[in-house]
Amino acid sequence: MTTPQFAATAARVLKQLRNDRRTIALLVVMPSVLIGLFAWLFNSGQMFQRVGPVVLALFPFLMMFLVTSITTLRERTSGTLERLMTTPMTKSGIILGYATAFALFAVVQSLIAVLFAVYVCDLTLAGSMAALLVFAVADALLGTAMGLFLSAFARTEFQAIQFFPLFIVPQIILGGVFMPIDQMPRVLEILARCFPFTYGIEGVANIAAGLGGWDVWRPFLVVVAFVVGFIVLGSLTLPRRTR
Amino acid sequence: MLGAMTSAVTIRGLRVRRGRVQVFDGLDLDIAAGRLTGLIGPSGCGKTTLIRSIVGLQIVQGGDVTVLGRPAGAPELRHRVTYSAQNDGLYRDLSVRDNVAYFAQIAGLPGSEVDRVIAAVGLAGQAKQRADSVSGGQFRRISLAIALLGRPDLILLDEPTVGLDPVLRADLWDMFARLARDGVTLIVSSHVMDEASRCDDLVLLREGQLVAATTPAGLLAETGLADADQAFLELIHRAEGVQP
Ligand SMILES: Nc1ncnc2c1ncn2[C@@H]1O[C@H](COP(=O)(O)OP(=O)(O)O)[C@@H](O)[C@H]1O
Ligand SMILES: [Mg+2]
Secondary structure, three states, rough: OOOOOHHHHHHHEEEEEEEHHHHHHHHHHHHHHHHHHHHOOOOOOHHHHHHHHHHHHHHHHHHHHHHHHHHHHHHHHHOHHHHHHOOOOHHHHHHHHHHHHHHHHHHHHHHHHHHHHHHOHHHOOOOHHHHHHHHHHHHHHHHHHHHHHHHHEEEEHHHHHHHHHHHHHHHHHOOOOOOOHOOOOOOHHHHHHHOOOHHHHHHHHHOOOOOOOHHHHHHHHHHHHHHHHHHHHHOOOOOOOOO | HHHHEEEEEEEEEEEEEEEEEEEEEEEEEEEEOOEEEEEEOOOOOOHHHHHHHHOOOOOOOEEEEOOEEEOOOHHHHHHHHEEEOOOOOOOOOOHHHHOOOOOOOHHHOHHHHHHHHHHHHHOHHOOOHHHHHHHHHHHHHHHHHHHOOOOOOEEEEOOOOOOHHHHHHHHHHHHHHHHHOOOOOEEEEOHHHHHHHHHEEEEEEEEEEEEEEEEHHHHHHHHHOHHHHHHHHHHHHHHHOOOO
């Protein structure tokens, strides 16, 4: 029995994470700490009920974007990606490996954050917790897929970090948390509807509000489509031959 | 004399441009199978570019590179050709064994092969240590262990001995010689001329030009000098003498 390449890659990425205890602690504990902060700030009131679910969508997306950007950039600059390209490794093995590792990680991260939000911070969840978890993992994969793709355009880790204010923060500002999308100025509304994470927030908020059916499936399918799109684009940034 | 043997690598009219530098402009070269070939020349002469072209990582502007009868970089070569780059290409935050095991799994090789190559480079005692915690020489040997995985027919090593102490360098060259004796083709680059004597064949490069494709004995015989370093300089002077 041989291990499939994607499974070997996922195991390797998780081992690298495991050897970095501080990052693990940050990824696992930080979402809950910040959700707790929001709950405290708004005294678990109306505003928290609005922001809480968004934070549950935000963290898997945000952290997986950062972690994927940095790990893949390291893979490029340390020469390991180049070495992989000389082996029988397939591109799908690399990309699916990363996606699997971070999806597994996102399940743990989201599970802890959701349980903390609901049982410690009294976040009312009208919809199903399982659906919320599935959506949070989809958001995490969105972050991973964007990180895989965008890290190709960074030469240094410092540049990779700069993609955060450039590509991620606008998606959060226009994501519908601060103002409902249909009340935004026309141009910003169009922009918001083009951003993938808008749908990541919408789905989680709708699940929390107890909506179901198409109100959840539509944003879910949009997020999945963006994940697939960025993964295809990402695989184009992994050429075997370089200059 | 190379023509009499089977070639592992045949290069015809290779043209490579990197950035603004035309590194090769019509290079022809044959590298014999089952021998230890040293790719030697000063820093910047094109050793890395040549190795990358042979392994199929380099975008080339023209010419043919044939490796074990197939075009360089062909998928079926990825099980038969291994490459260890000048800069590590290892996961520093993983253990020695995890590094080797990952590349073994990718190639569909069993755990016993991981143990074999780790023992072959003398790292059995460090297998559980993190890659970034071993000494410089041991670190190089992790890379070498990965290059040995799956008993490849052709191994390309880019400056594997640079920065190592003389004892360690001698050990590695002994190991390369043993591999070649077992029938493996090795192409090993170095910018240190005194390593030339350890090779079966020599490819001497300077500024992307082939100065000579010879043997250590041939180099000395042709120049009438006793020292490889001086012989290389002599060949360069001669080449410049005929092409003003
Ligand atoms: N990525 C690159 N971009 C532009 N020029 C490069 C690049 N890599 C190498 N070169 C140039 O190509 C030439 C050959 O380099 P290289 O093959 O690395 O030589 P060596 O390995 O013998 O030191 C040098 O002039 C070097 O400056
Ligand atoms: Mg070099």
